[in-house]
Amino acid sequence: MAACGAYAVNTVQPSSPPAAASGAKIPLIDDAAFPNIGDRLSAKGIPWAWFSGGWDNAEAGHPGPTFQYHHQPFNYFAAYAPGQPGRARLQDETTFFSAAAAGTLPAVSFVKPYGTENEHPGYASEHTGSDHLVDLLQAVMSGPQAKDTLVVVTYDEFGGQDDHVAVPTVDAWGPGTRIPAILISARMQHSGVDSTQYDTTSILATIEQAWGLSPLSSRDAGVNPLTNAIRAGTSGGQGGNG
Template sequence: MNRSLRRVLAFAIGSLTVMGAGPLFTAVSAGASNGPGGNGNIGGLAGINHLVVIYDENHSFDNLYGLFPGANGISRASDTATTQVDLATGQPYTCLPQTDTHLVGTCLPDQPFDITKYVGADQKTRDLVHRYYQEQIQIDGGKMDKFVTVSDAKGLSLGYYPTDQLPIAKEAARYVLADNFFHAAFGGSFLNHQWLVCACTPVYAHAVSDGSSKDLHTILGSNGLPTKDGQLTTKATGDYAVNTIFPASKPTIPAAQLPLLTNATIGDELSGAGVSWAWYSGGWNNAVAGSADPLFQYHHQPFNYYANFAPGTPGRAHLQDETDFIAAAKAGTLPAVSFVKPIGADNEHPGYTDVLRGENHLRDLINDIRNGPNWSDTAIVITYDEHGGFWDHVAPPTDASHSDIWGPGSRVPTIVISPLAKRGFVDHTLYDTTSILATIERRWDLAPLGTRDANANDLRRAFTLGEGNA
């Protein structure tokens, strides 16, 4: 990284340190591990009686928290990671190519840049490609140097937001920010929502494989990028659904649909153990009634893909509207486990909304919980489903215990907020999306759904139960 960029980042991080003044930033080593706890391994999670997972959208860690003091941020990136390489020529860029209308005509150097100098955090950027095979090429075996060349948004993918402009950064400074948390699977929202609920990549039963228009398999070119970008993996890999495909159950749309799934989910395990839970989605009631908001995302409703939660089944009662969550938080009737999925206008997804609107919605949800009767034994986990096509400098893990052919993908921000949580704490422990499943499984004595959640570190290092935090 060149000296001028280091000076800019050092100044920005110093500004955030002033913003977050008060708590002392401490950290836990990335090598620390709480191990793959088995059933009954509740330990420091025992005081949590309500876990709220808020699943926001499409930002990498460096894109939002790359300037957070004490975190493994942009200033620690190597020149290899910050310098993006053109896939066709193998050479760095003289000027970053641009396709976002706010950036076209600029000649920015080949290094991370402050997006807000060109488009404010209260304005929408364009969307960026975030698909299964594309992200693997972007990661480039851990070099993290092909985000720009693969992206349809080109140079925008290398941009970042000044962390001190983010309302939720103040919560991260007060409580716990995890800076070594990766989204579970390469690619986009559909697949990562599935990994949040089943720790698995769904199989398309009886998939057509004849090369016709009904064949949904991907075909790759010699450079590893798709020449046909299908909903399924290549035929050689199998009939796995990895890119956006829609549910067979209503609400849905008339496009490629995944046959109903029957494998186990965390919802099945919670129900089987008599533990209360719900998936709360913004705009759900309107979508069920047939009047879906234009920014309601059907592929963000992972349980709607499963036979056990189809219309008319007992499990359907667990799928509720975000307004039901807000009412429960205010009334003190939260279930043991809540998954909250804001609608497109409120979830920070580029192209759908702007960062500040999504952050302000997060702040409102946090305050609804914090001001409600359940706050004293509640833990909030805010994370992002995937990187949204934005660059990050940290290579995902590749060891057999914490990775497989599906991922994990890039780092995403994760914040733990709770009266039971540590204060001013940057947690460097290795996590991915399945760490949320591991936390649920070990707190409520459930069996792991797969090998990844069985081996994942749960989030207990974020908590200091019994140490008097208020």
């Protein structure tokens, strides 16, 4: 881990439990100074939750061997520390499956699979991860909320060594090389490829647009939301360069 001013580069651990016994930890982030998308949703009264594979075991003090502490973004913020009201938003992935079956999923749901089920090379396998993804998708699409749900599947890294498309320059932090993203909805009548330029913060922008939330930063304020891709799937039109 290297630090430069107010920035940390590479893996840092949360201060709130569950946290790794070793590795650099950073102080809890002040939500008032640096709000996240969960804070924005809560302020508007929008139901939401973060579902993580292995969370209950990790929180109870006996994490699985591939539970990733640093893959729990909200656990870095003061509003979601143990004892704080926001802590209830951090839930186990098993709750996601039961909520999907019951039709009680929050309006915005984030899902982070357990380590061996996230397709990461080195400690996970592609087929185990993709099989688990199918389970997650089937839970949503067979549930009572399927007709009103948009699922966005994406990754934090790319799967190859080369990309023929030059990486655009937006700011000092990227974007980086292209990563896969798949949009799925029972309302989509067509499949295809959208050529609009997006980045990961396009997901934030889509949530913000849908719920009338203020942007978190200049990045999500200026990026394309996923509107073109959604429109292409539901109307049969071609995604364009928005």
